[in-house]
Amino acid sequence: MYPAIFYEEKEGGYTVIFPDLNHLATCGETLEETMAMAVDCLAGYLYTEMLEGNDLPAPTALDKVDPHCEDDEGWEYTKSFVNLVSVDVAEYAQQHFNKxxxxxxxxxxxxxxxxxxxxxxxxxxxxxxxxxxxxxxxxx
Known part of the structure; x- marks a missing residue:
């Protein structure tokens, strides 16, 4: 499980960023689609890091993540929130990556x-x- 910052974009849709994982990001049109994309993105990143033998960073505690830490000048969004994204990497890999x-x-x-x-x-x-x-x- 890693914390992710979800941003509701001004133009519609959502962006999600994992600050602990080199600012890994993905997006979706709806919140549900964005969560599914976040799970896929997290699984792919963790799976690749494990295959390459890299150490995984410890996740930051949810209450320690600043929802504005990824703010960039000129980027406009309506609201943001922090949520945990969880994935069983081995199971996800078996279903999606190891086919x-x-x-x-x-x-x-x-x-x-x-x-x-x-x-x-x-x-x-x-x-x-x-x-x-x-x-x-x-x-x-």
Whole structure:
């Protein structure tokens, strides 16, 4: 759970900013859509940080967040409020980020034949190779 500042925009819609997470921001047309976008944004950020092995900052206490700390000159909004946004990153990742995607690739025939004979799991090998190549940790 991280605190987020929600801003009702003068022109309509909402902006949400997570001051603890490098001012991570998203937006939506309605408050409900904005909350869904905030959950998605938070999940994506935390998931990426975990994959890259980065430490996560401690969340600021809700009552310590200044709803005007993100104010910028010329930015007009009607009102703002601070709310906690919560997400189970592992569950969200399983449903949204870890879905298998089909990839087409080409390898030499002799390599394919040898791998098939040895009952190699192509998907597993490719996943492990990409994780190593990108210097990532295993998925959640």
């Amino acid at each position: 298998p995607v089909k990839k087409t690739l080409s390898i030499p025939q002799w390599l394919n034949d040898t791998a098939v004979r040895r009952k190699v799991n192509f998907s597993k090998v490719l996943q492990n190779a990409l994780i190593a190549e990108l210097n990532l940790k295993k998925t959640l």
